[in-house]
Amino acid sequence: MEISALQKERAGYQPKLPKALQGAVKIKEGEPTKSVDNQDDIKKLFPNTYGMPLVEFVPTDKTESKAVNVGVILSGGQAPGGHNVISGLFDELKKLNPNNRLYGFLMGPGGLVDHNYIEITADFVQQYRNTGGFDMIGSGRTKLEQVEQFEKGLEIIRQLDINAIVIIGGDDSNTNACVLAEYYAAKKYGVQVIGCPKTIDGDLKNDQIETSFGFDTATKTYSELIGNIERDCNSARKYWHFIKLMGRSASHIALECALQTQPNICLVSEEIQAKDQTLNDIIEHIAGIIAHRAAQGNNYGVVLIPEGLIEFIPAVGRLIQELNDLLASHGADYKDLEPAAQREYILTHLSAGNRSTFETLPEGVAHQLSLDRDPHGNVQVSLIETEKLISEMVGAKLAQWKKEGKYNGKYSALHHFFGYEGRCAAPSNFDADYCYALGVSAVQLIANDKTGYMAIVKNTTASTDEWKAGGVPITMMMNMEKRNGEMKPVIRKALVELDGAPFKEFAARRDSWARETNYVYPGPIQYWGPADICDRTTKTLQLEQAK
Template sequence: MTKSALQIARAAYQPKLPNALKGGVKVMEGNPTQSVADQEEIKKLFPNTYGMPLLKFETGEAKEYAPMNVGVILSGGQAPGGHNVISGLFDGIKKMNPANKLYGFILGPGGLVDHKYMELTADIIDEYRNTGGFDIIGSGRTKLEKEDQFEKGYEILKELGIKALVIIGGDDSNTNACVLAEYYAAKNYGIQVIGCPKTIDGDLKNEMIETSFGFDTACKTYSEVIGNIERDCNSARKYWHFIKLMGRSASHIALECALQTQPNICLISEEVEAKNMSLDDIVTYIANAVAARAAEGNNFGTVLIPEGLIEFIPAMKKLIAELNDFLAVHAEEYAAIEPNKQREYIISHLSKENADVYASLPEGVARQLTLDRDPHGNVQVSLIETEKLLSEMVGKKLAAWKAEGKYVGKFSAQHHFFGYEGRCAAPSNFDADYCYSLGYTAAVLMANGKTGYMSSVRNLTAPAEEWVAGGVPITMMMNMERRHGEMKPVIQKALVKLDGAPFKAFAAARDTWAKETAYVYPGPIQYFGPTEVCDQPTKTLQLEHQK
């Protein structure tokens, strides 16, 4: 592998660890736990892994551990720091017993089922320390949920002498980890399963998981580029930049980037839903801000938009649901109609309320809602170019206002979508340290015979030495939700809390940001420099901890 100068320099960085992980470790058990909701159903589904205590690590005496082989899987979308979770895991198991071996399953959970793996030796691990991406073993989205998959996995685990498996993933992947842990426990197979909390979206978090790894780096990466665009915007003074950001189920990324860069407008999907806002309400809100800035001679600005916004607009959600049901039955009939008559056909077959919403949409978006469907027959809302939809509708509204003499400015838009750019960035110091600690914590959990736990590292706004490491039972985070028509146990997603400190800080400042050009240009992620620049956690964490 040819290394960049940055990668060579970063390879020398030694991630910081909590004090409790630096020598011998004592495992302290807390109170028994229960799931966040649906306690009886979850308990029935997970009799062997439900109600386990919270675990906290403290400094203890060094112990001797019997040798054990460990497996690791990277599951789902990439997030900066995954390689450091594996590095921390490797260093942790080698410290406990140098004879321990680590095997990586190739291209995600599918590698376990298909028996594709490689031993991860010190030479390989050293190539990937402090780097972004998941390319050490690759990732995949195979769901581990069927008995034959569990059994196929068990075959290779038994063959390699693997006693414990670490699954690094988001809420779905960790739900699968919990199901696998329960299955192996019920069968007395002697295989432990530990999860690690990953997702740049930031929606895998709770009292015990303060943030998912990768969120810090992704937000810093996006904020750098948003800051660059804001500076360009403030230099040229002639464009409104509409920027869509990753985060389909929650708006944590948009909110964090807004707190870092202070754009003129940032939409929060959870607020749109809570206020029952229509598409027109959102368009009017943006258009009013554009007109107010134009009145001051400022025909430029920036708008941040969460990727999943459309799904949170109640009227759009209803329209999409009716379209899905209608086209599931009438897809062939619809396809046979001449393209220039398809719009009228749809409008004539929808309820009055949904027909009005559909008729108000620009041609391209209306067409997208009826044509591009996933294998389950659902519209692929993530493909809708929300940033173009909003700017086009704002432009039309402003043109109408201009004709009425209510608006005197000029409106010209540029569009951006920041998604994949943030998923494999070189991890920030925070994520490099946090991920290494998560991996090391997983090693301690396994060495102490634990299964069905997620690696937990807390107190994250303090210096790394003061972080609190331990484990949280995955069943504690679960509730029952409808998936593909059936009620299934899943880890509860964390949405932006409208009564939380991060949102309140944003809401208190946004009217000022809308009128004034209050942009902040964070610049590139800083690895080398004063602590106050290069070791900071997210604004979200700082506000949640009131620091």
């Protein structure tokens, strides 16, 4: 495999571990836990893995360890640092017992079901240390939720004498990990299941998970690109750049990138929902800022838009909810119709209020909202060109104002969508260290006979030595939500908190960013140099931890 000079140098980087994970480890158990909501329902669904205590790893003199073989799965979208989780798993397994083995199931959870795997060896893992992507074993979006899948997976688990499965994924993947852990525990199969918190979106976060891995690297990557565009914008002084950023369910990426780059406008979906704003409210807000800057002779600027914005506009959100139910129950009647007939079918089946909203949407957007859902039952919002929709509607509003004599500037828009550009970047030092520590923690959870836990690392704005590692029962993070027309147990997504420190910091400064040109150009991720540049965490984490 050909490697770049950067990859060659990065291969030699030894991730830093918390003191508690540097030698032999024992666990300190906390109080029993309960789910964040719907306690009775969750307890009934997970009787064998509910109510377990939080655990923290502390140093010990004990060194003996049982022999274990472990299988690892990368699940869902890519996030920088996944290879370091696997590196941490491998190194810690071999440290505990050189005879321990690590198997990688190929192309996601489907690899377990279909018995596609490789053994991960020292030479093999060496090629992937501190690299981005999931290409070591590939990823996939197969959902583990059927008994036949669990039993089919068990066949290869028994064949390879595997004691535990580690699932590296986001909230849906870790929900599946919890379901699998419960099934194997109920059957007394003796197979442990451990999760690791991954998603660049930043919405797998709570009191126990300070940040999901990949968020740090992805937002630094996007912020470099946004900064480059801001500098170009400030050089040419003739374009408004509308930039859509990943984040279907929450606006953490957009908010973090705004804090790093100080654009003229950043929309936060959660605020729009809380204020019950309409699409027209949003358009008038943006057009008003453009008009104000034009009056100062500044016919240019940068707008950040979260990918999931459309779903958060309350009227559109209500429409989507009814469409989800409609497609879940009548999808078979609908899917083979021609586009015009599909539109007519939807209009005749919607309630009056939602029909009115559907009719007022641009036809392309309305069509996208009525397409097939993703495997988790969600609208595929990445297919909706929200940035173009908004810039065109803003252009129409400005043209109307020009006729009315309210606006006399020039408006020219350019569009960008930053998504895949950030998912496989070489991990920052923070993500390289954090992911490696998560891998080591996962092995220690296995060595201490835990199942249905997610590996966690806390105190992450302190120096790496002072990070605290342990595990949280996955059931603690769960509640019941409607998916594909049915109530299902899922890990609760973390949205941007409007009374949280990151949003408050943004809200306090955005008016001056709108009026003035206060762009910040973060530049590329730095891997070597002063720690305050190379090891710094996200603005979000700094503000949340008040450091």
